[in-house]
Amino acid sequence: MKINIIGSGSIGSGVMSASYLIDDHILVDVPNGVIKYLKHLNYDILHIDTILITHLHGDHFFDLPFLMLGKYFNHDKTLMKVICPYGTVRKLKYLFRLGFPYDFRKVMNSINIEFIEHKSRSHTQLGEYLIESRNVKHGKIKPAFGYVVHKEGKKVGFSGDSKYCPSIDKIVEDSDVSILDMSLKAEGNNSHMGYLDIKDICNKYKEKTIIASHMHNSAREVALNNPISNLIIPSENYEINL
Numbered sequence: 490m491k492i493n494i495i496g497s498g499s500i501g502s503g504v505m506s507a508s509y510l511i512d513d514h515i516l517v518d519v520p521n522g523v524i525k526y527l528k529h530l531n532y533d534i535l536h537i538d539t540i541l542i543t544h545l546h547g548d549h550f551f552d553l554p555f556l557m558l559g560k561y562f563n564h565d566k567t568l569m570k571v572i573c574p575y576g577t578v579r580k581l582k583y584l585f586r587l588g589f590p591y592d593f594r595k596v597m598n599s600i601n602i603e604f605i606e607h608k609s610r611s612h613t614q615l616g617e618y619l620i621e622s623r624n625v626k627h628g629k630i631k632p633a634f635g636y637v638v639h640k641e642g643k644k645v646g647f648s649g650d651s652k653y654c655p656s657i658d659k660i661v662e663d664s665d666v667s668i669l670d671m672s673l674k675a676e677g678n679n680s681h682m683g684y685l686d687i688k689d690i691c692n693k694y695k696e697k698t699i700i701a702s703h704m705h706n707s708a709r710e711v712a713l714n715n716p717i718s719n720l721i722i723p724s725e726n727y728e729i730n731l
């Protein structure tokens with residue numbers, strides 16, 4: 490399994506917002522601007538056939554209309570499955586109404602897209618991938634999901650945005666590599682983890698590889714200046730193979 494860290498920044502940082510590509514065709518989160526950024530990195534966005542959305546904050550799903558329009562303009566009829574929180578389609582319609590009035594139906598009728606909305610923990614088998622979602626805790630946003638993606642006995646975990654909670658431990662325990670929210674430079678809060686949470690997790694699970702993401706610039710700086718042996722602070726489009 491190949492994982493590319495397309496973005497590992499928070500909204501305010503100069504780095505693309507948290508988004509990941511598995512084997513060049515499964516996109517985890519669709520932050521504002523990521524579709525153009527993927528093109529800038531020379532990816533063919535028409536290869537994307539599966540999307541996992543962690544939660545419905547703009548920096549995690551606002552570029553979904555642009556991906557759909559990309560498929561529409563290219564007359565691409567390949568089936569794209571979107572595993573997403575309950576309420577995604579309603580919000581997506583609203584985004585289209587704001588940005589591209591009258592186009593939602595037209596686009597939906599022309600492309601081949603299937604939304605798999607869910608409220609709580611689920612398992613979805615898609616070809617050789619098993620995709621598990623786990624409820625995490627992200628302030629008032631409900632539901633908010635982390636994911637564990639299995640392929641050929643290897644597992645990669647994603648926390649999505651979350652404070653440190655038992656689900657995070659479970660994602661790390663169950664995965665070979667985990668990509669975790671490390672928004673903050675010290676302690677976490679009710680919505681996000683901080684460097685000190687991640688340091689505790691790295692010490693607790695010394696044999697696991699952790700990749701930090703969703704970082705404010707200050708969190709990235711603290712982590713780069715205080716390295717932890719099993720923690721990776723990804724550079725642009727960092728790639729890891731399992």
Ligand SMILES: [Zn+2]
Pocket residue numbers: 544546627650
């Ligand atoms: Zn969020």
